[in-house]
Amino acid sequence: MTHNLLDGKRGIIFGALNSKSLAWAVAKQCVAEGAKLVLTNTPIALRLGQIQQLAQETHSAIITADATNTDDLQHLFIEAQNILDGKIDFVLHAVAMSQNIRRGKAYQEADYNYMQQTLDISALSFHKLLQTAYQLDALNEYASVVALTYIAAQRAFQGYNDMADAKALLESIARNFGMIYGRQKRVRINTVSQSPTPTTAGTSIGNGVDRFFEISDHTSPLGNANQQDCANFCVILFSDYTRKVTMQNLYHDGGFSTTGIQLP
Numbered sequence: 001m002t003h004n005l006l007d008g009k010r011g012i013i014f015g016a017l018n019s020k021s022l023a024w025a026v027a028k029q030c031v032a033e034g035a036k037l038v039l040t041n042t043p044i045a046l047r048l049g050q051i052q053q054l055a056q057e058t059h060s061a062i063i064t065a066d067a068t069n070t071d072d073l074q075h076l077f078i079e080a081q082n083i084l085d086g087k088i089d090f091v092l093h094a095v096a097m098s099q100n101i102r103r104g105k106a107y108q109e110a111d112y113n114y115m116q117q118t119l120d121i122s123a124l125s126f127h128k129l130l131q132t133a134y135q136l137d138a139l140n141e142y143a144s145v146v147a148l149t150y151i152a153a154q155r156a157f158q159g160y161n162d163m164a165d166a167k168a169l170l171e172s173i174a175r176n177f178g179m180i181y182g183r184q185k186r187v188r189i190n191t192v193s194q195s196p197t198p199t200t201a202g203t204s205i206g207n208g209v210d211r212f213f214e215i216s217d218h219t220s221p222l223g224n225a226n227q228q229d230c231a232n233f234c235v236i237l238f239s240d241y242t243r244k245v246t247m248q249n250l251y252h253d254g255g256f257s258t259t260g261i262q263l264p
Contacts, residue, residue, distance in 0.1 A: 015094030220254030
């Protein structure tokens with residue numbers, strides 16, 4: 001008799017755009033492991049992406065929400081509980097965007113209006129998500145919230161630009177909110193520092209970032225963790241097997257984060 005890791009669990013997945021998205025793979029794996037989902041993204045992402053296809057494949061509802069808008073988030077959490085018939089057991093935050101990167105502005109020449117947008121979309125949206133869920137008491141005891149990040153939050157990577165600042169803030173929010181949410185509601189909050197993965201967002205960075213994939217894959221003793229690897233790891237973090245893991249930045253990168261020099 002098989003046992004699915006997420007049997008009976010209810011989840012919300014932020015950020016699935018198309019089949020290249022990490023959130024897309026996570027959503028599919030969660031459903032394969034027995035979960036029921038609500039998918040969410042911005043109105044423009046719904047128009048430009050393929051989330052309707054994912055909803056059909058996973059038998060999931062879609063609720064449009066701007067993750068930077070607290071009114072949208074409140075509506076999302078209320079409606080998700082109605083649709084899924086209960087409180088939420090897990091949430092994936094896979095939301096990030098930098099206009100400075102998109103417009104080719106170097107870090108030392110950053111447009112500060114764009115930088116504010118980067119921080120709001122890529123990091124403060126995580127705080128807003130958590131605050132909204134906390135105020136609504138929308139998460140079950142031992143619910144698991146995971147946000148995707150990258151090692152550029154700790155180390156300088158040429159071309160990663162203000163996204164590195166946003167990821168550092170994102171990880172700080174996970175720690176600080178994790179302490180509060182853990183003590184008061186037993187909710188777990190972690191970040192997953194994933195290998196560079198050729199998602200739509202990842203491949204659009206430019207500035208030599210395409211070499212990140214090759215260099216990281218060569219440096220990592222186990223090679224890069226791919227999209228499906230990320231999905232499997234997130235399922236473990238959403239499951240009851242990690243009920244005591246919280247406030248952690250978990251490197252899921254084939255060993256890249258702890259490798260020094262590796263000879264060819």
